[in-house]
Amino acid sequence: MQKKPITIKDLASMLGMSKSTVSRALRDQYDVNPETRKKVLELAQKLDFETNTLAASLRENRSYILGVIIPSFSIPFYSIALSGIHAAAAAAGYNIIVCQSDDSFENEQKNVNFLMKSRVDGILISLSRNTTSTEHLLRIAQRGVPVVMFNRVSQQNTIPRVFIDDYAGALCATRHLIEIGCRRLAHISGPSSLFLSQNRMKGFEEGLREAGLNVDPDMIVESDFTLESGKIAIQKILPYKPDALFCVCDAVAFGAMAIIKEKGLRIPEDISVAGFTNEPLSSIFSPSLTTMAQPIEEIGKAAVDLLFEHMHSLKNSHIRKDIVMSAGLIIRESTTNKTVIAQ
Amino acid sequence: MQKKPITIKDLASMLGMSKSTVSRALRDQYDVNPETRKKVLELAQKLDFETNTLAASLRENRSYILGVIIPSFSIPFYSIALSGIHAAAAAAGYNIIVCQSDDSFENEQKNVNFLMKSRVDGILISLSRNTTSTEHLLRIAQRGVPVVMFNRVSQQNTIPRVFIDDYAGALCATRHLIEIGCRRLAHISGPSSLFLSQNRMKGFEEGLREAGLNVDPDMIVESDFTLESGKIAIQKILPYKPDALFCVCDAVAFGAMAIIKEKGLRIPEDISVAGFTNEPLSSIFSPSLTTMAQPIEEIGKAAVDLLFEHMHSLKNSHIRKDIVMSAGLIIRESTTNKTVIAQ
DNA sequence: GTGAAAGCGCTAACAA
DNA sequence: TTGTTAGCGCTTTCAC
Numbered sequence: 001m002q003k004k005p006i007t008i009k010d011l012a013s014m015l016g017m018s019k020s021t022v023s024r025a026l027r028d029q030y031d032v033n034p035e036t037r038k039k040v041l042e043l044a045q046k047l048d049f050e051t052n053t054l055a056a057s058l059r060e061n062r063s064y065i066l067g068v069i070i071p072s073f074s075i076p077f078y079s080i081a082l083s084g085i086h087a088a089a090a091a092a093g094y095n096i097i098v099c100q101s102d103d104s105f106e107n108e109q110k111n112v113n114f115l116m117k118s119r120v121d122g123i124l125i126s127l128s129r130n131t132t133s134t135e136h137l138l139r140i141a142q143r144g145v146p147v148v149m150f151n152r153v154s155q156q157n158t159i160p161r162v163f164i165d166d167y168a169g170a171l172c173a174t175r176h177l178i179e180i181g182c183r184r185l186a187h188i189s190g191p192s193s194l195f196l197s198q199n200r201m202k203g204f205e206e207g208l209r210e211a212g213l214n215v216d217p218d219m220i221v222e223s224d225f226t227l228e229s230g231k232i233a234i235q236k237i238l239p240y241k242p243d244a245l246f247c248v249c250d251a252v253a254f255g256a257m258a259i260i261k262e263k264g265l266r267i268p269e270d271i272s273v274a275g276f277t278n279e280p281l282s283s284i285f286s287p288s289l290t291t292m293a294q295p296i297e298e299i300g301k302a303a304v305d306l307l308f309e310h311m312h313s314l315k316n317s318h319i320r321k322d323i324v325m326s327a328g329l330i331i332r333e334s335t336t337n338k339t340v341i342a343q
Numbered sequence: 344m345q346k347k348p349i350t351i352k353d354l355a356s357m358l359g360m361s362k363s364t365v366s367r368a369l370r371d372q373y374d375v376n377p378e379t380r381k382k383v384l385e386l387a388q389k390l391d392f393e394t395n396t397l398a399a400s401l402r403e404n405r406s407y408i409l410g411v412i413i414p415s416f417s418i419p420f421y422s423i424a425l426s427g428i429h430a431a432a433a434a435a436g437y438n439i440i441v442c443q444s445d446d447s448f449e450n451e452q453k454n455v456n457f458l459m460k461s462r463v464d465g466i467l468i469s470l471s472r473n474t475t476s477t478e479h480l481l482r483i484a485q486r487g488v489p490v491v492m493f494n495r496v497s498q499q500n501t502i503p504r505v506f507i508d509d510y511a512g513a514l515c516a517t518r519h520l521i522e523i524g525c526r527r528l529a530h531i532s533g534p535s536s537l538f539l540s541q542n543r544m545k546g547f548e549e550g551l552r553e554a555g556l557n558v559d560p561d562m563i564v565e566s567d568f569t570l571e572s573g574k575i576a577i578q579k580i581l582p583y584k585p586d587a588l589f590c591v592c593d594a595v596a597f598g599a600m601a602i603i604k605e606k607g608l609r610i611p612e613d614i615s616v617a618g619f620t621n622e623p624l625s626s627i628f629s630p631s632l633t634t635m636a637q638p639i640e641e642i643g644k645a646a647v648d649l650l651f652e653h654m655h656s657l658k659n660s661h662i663r664k665d666i667v668m669s670a671g672l673i674i675r676e677s678t679t680n681k682t683v684i685a686q
Numbered sequence: 687g688t689g690a691a692a693g694c695g696c697t698a699a700c701a702a
Numbered sequence: 703t704t705g706t707t708a709g710c711g712c713t714t715t716c717a718c
Contacts, residue, residue: 003487007711018689023713033687048482053460054401055711058694063397073416073425082416086443095457097440100429114438117396139391144346227623258627280570284601286629350695361705366697376703398695402710 006049015039026051057119066307067115068098069108069125071152075225076251076279077296078126081151084300085124092308094121101128103224109136116140122307126152129191129224134159146310150303155195160310162303162323166196169292169327170203173246173274176290176329178211180336182244182272186219188233188256190248197222200248200276216240223252230255238263243271244335250275250282250291257285257334272335276327287333294327349392358382369394400462409650410458411441412451412468414495418568419594419622420639421469424494427643428467435651437464444471446567452479459483465650469495472534472567477502489653493646498538503653505646505666509539512635512670513546516589516617519633521554523678525587525615529562531576531599533591540565543591543619559583566595573598581606586614587678593618593625593634600628600677615678619670630676637670 008022015022017036024030025040043049057063066089070078082098089096097120099111108128115123122145125137134154141147141159153161177185187204190197205215221236223229230252234245238260245260247253253275260271267273267287275282278293302323309319351365358365360379367373368383386392400406409432413421425441432439440463442454451471458466465488468480477497484490484502496504520528530547533540548558564579566572573595577588581603588603590596596618603614610616610630618625621636645666652662 005486005711009711019712020690020714021688023711024688027713031687036687048486050456050460052401052462052711054397054406054462055694056713058395058397058401058696058710059712059714061694073422073429076419076422079416079419079422083443086416095440095442095461097438099438100426113393117393118438119395119397143348143391227627254624254627261629281597281624284570284597286604348695352695362695363697363706364704366695367704370697374703379703395695398710399697400710401694401712402696402698404710 005052006047007052008049011040011043011047011049015043061119062121063119064094065118065120066094066096066304067111067118067120067123068096069111069115069123070098070100071103071126071128072100073098077151077249077277077294080296081126081300084297085304087297088301088304092304103129105130105132112136112140116143116145120145122146122148122311124148124150124303124307126150127154127194128152129193132193146307148303148307148310150299152194152196157322160306160321162299162306163196163325164294164299165324165326166199167203167206169276170200170246171207172203172327172329173276173290173292174204174207175210176331177244177246177272177274177335178207178213180268180272183213184219184240184242185213185244185246186221186237186240186242188221188223188230188237188245188247188252190222191224192222197248204246223248225249225251227251227255227258231259234259238265245271245273247273247275250277250279250289253289253291253334254281254285257287257289268333268335274335278330283332287336290332290335291330292327293330295325299325348395349390350395351392354383354386354390354392358386404462405464406462407437408461408463409437409439409647410454410461410463410466411439412454412458412466413441413443414446414469414471415443416441420494420592420620420637423639424469424643427640428647430640431644431647435647446472448473448475455479455483459486459488463488465489465491465654467491467493467646467650469493470497470537471495472536475536489650491646491650491653493642495537495539500665503649503664505642505649506539506668507637507642508667508669509542510546510549512619513543513589514550515546515670515672516619516633516635517547517550518553519672519674520587520589520615520617520678521550521556523611523615526556527562527583527585528556528587528589529564529580529583529585531564531566531573531580531588531590531595533565534567535565540591547589566591568592568594570594570598570601574602577602581608588614588616590616590618593620593622593632596632596634596677597624597628600630600632611676611678617678621673626675630679633675633678634673635670636673638668642668 008019012019012022025032025037101108137147148160150162153163189201208215218240221233223233234256275289275291278291282289282291313319351362355362355365365383368375368380444451480490491503493505496506532544551558561583564576566576577599618632618634621634625632625634656662
């Protein structure tokens with residue numbers, strides 16, 4: 001059973017002063033006699049007093065808490081992004097509540113409602129795979145709670161966004177594959193409902209077109225970002241004998257590579273493989289994985305910064321709408337150009 | 344700027360009834376005229392009313408929120424454990440606030456204080472590497488807020504714990520390495536301050552003793568669970584020519600294997616490698632990694648269950664103290680017994 | 687520099 | 703079944 005915690009009222013009566021004086025002494029923004037403050041702080045320390053933030057938030061009408069909604073804790077990208085978000089929020093005196101949608105739109109709506117009920121001061125969200133509308137977000141934005149989408153953002157840009165230029169990144173990776181001599185390029189895409197997947201797909205297709213290559217629908221298979229889905233997708237593609245594979249993310253590439261090796265094909269000699277994200281393990285996988293590196297922690301930090309801009313903005317000040325970052329090509333063994341190496 | 348949200352008072356005045364009736368109608372545990380309830384719910388729906396949980400929690404003296412403290416979001420184990428914790432908590436109508444200590448004792452204490460100030464109903468914690476005392480936890484337990492340690496638990500058992508039998512797991516892995524013919528066994532351990540590391544180390548040592556092998560201190564090097572630290576540790580060990588390596592976790596094993604391969608040594612022919620955890624990638628790493636599989640989500644769920652037991656327990660009821668689970672050996676390529684295979 | 691008093695939004699006696 | 707009232711712990715006018 002929970003014991004009744006000490007309150008400022010307790011402190012006040014023990015010290016023979018009023019609640020208000022104790023309250024003021026506890027924070028350092030008011031004129032309080034140094035003597036008085038000292039006494040208060042000493043007793044508070046001694047009795048392990050802790051301000052009830054529930055009460056303070058209720059009174060102040062702000063909680064110093066940010067809500068974060070992610071598809072899943074288990075996706076490495078979000079683990080890292082959360083570190084960045086947590087750090088940036090903490091630096092500004094904010095704490096975070098993290099919810100996961102499990103890629104369900106219904107859960108995502110529930111998460112939003114929960115965060116609203118909890119009176120968070122702002123919300124960061126990476127959309128679920130099944131989210132097709134952003135009405136639930138517009139609604140809360142209209143209620144005055146700022147929202148920022150990050151990574152998995154929607155196409156419509158009424159709500160500020162922080163994301164990677166996925167189109168350019170995919171184009172870059174595709175050009176690289178073509179430059180090293182590949183001609184039969186395959187792509188394992190992400191869920192087609194996501195703007196992010198669409199853009200990486202478009203970048204891939206543009207890369208092919210640029211080089212005068214055909215886009216073969218049989219060589220494009222959808223995944224759900226998981227290792228397992230990568231394994232399944234590549235099996236559908238292999239019969240068409242690709243000489244290169246561009247994957248929507250590293251995890252999918254890992255799964256695909258496992259199967260490719262299992263079938264006795266060599267990477268990169270028979271098939272070159274490129275991923276997207278640059279997960280920690282991609283540098284030590286065998287072969288190490290060529291990939292488009294994303295500044296993950298920075299994305300998290302940027303999302304928090306942008307949220308603060310919108311939280312503190314006056315009506316007429318100039319604030320950023322979107323922040324677009326770029327991914328950088330890291331060439332590793334999975335796409336090494338054997339001809340070049342031989343020289 | 345945040346607009347004033349609708350309150351029950353607003354609803355009451357619009358409907359011409361009292362706050363309490365509205366409050367009662369909104370929850371379904373009171374006798375309220377079905378007609379009345381219907382009207383209230385309809386208006387609430389229409390106006391997007393959302394109970395202010397800050398106020399409700401303050402009044403009810405309970406928040407329906409569990410606090411979770413983990414060393415880092417970026418450790419895969421915790422990503423998965425969080426999924427389990429989140430699901431188990433949600434099933435019981437609880438939400439979670441997650442804090443990371445970044446393996447700093449100071450941060451851990453700050454996290455505890457923050458959660459106490461936020462009036463969470465219970466706390467789940469995996470200790471930071473630098474936590475040597477559990478006084479901060481005993482203090483809050485005494486204040487009536489139940490605490491459960493999971494995974495990284497302390498040796499002292501005043502506080503309920505959920506953990507793996509690390510000693511038995513390590514012993515099992517070590518026996519396996521010896522059974523396949525290895526004689527010069529090395530160990531990359533975790534931070535020696537952690538009970539978990541100590542137990543895995545003891546299990547390793549016992550395995551050697553059982554087989555009449557010496558424990559060579561030069562072949563035991565400490566890591567901090569990261570891939571990088573595994574790379575560094577193995578370099579110190581290689582000069583002593585081990586024929587087997589037992590790592591405190593899979594990430595460390597991945598790092599070590601990368602270096603072993605770089606040096607031109609073969610796995611498992613020259614060195615067999617075993618890990619601990621069974622991370623998703625260990626099955627598709629090259630070579631795939633032999634490891635002690637942990638039921639990670641179940642650990643998270645068990646921790647939540649145990650916390651609820653302590654939260655709801657009457658003084659005299661029988662409640663569990665510790666929950667100990669066991670890890671299971673998964674044999675893969677990194678320790679394949681070549682002699683056997685050749686048959 | 688300090689105190690008295692009101693009120694944030696909600697729930698729960700107690701009355702009616 | 704519904705209303706009245708008090709109060710959770712805090713901050714903040716407004717006096718003094």
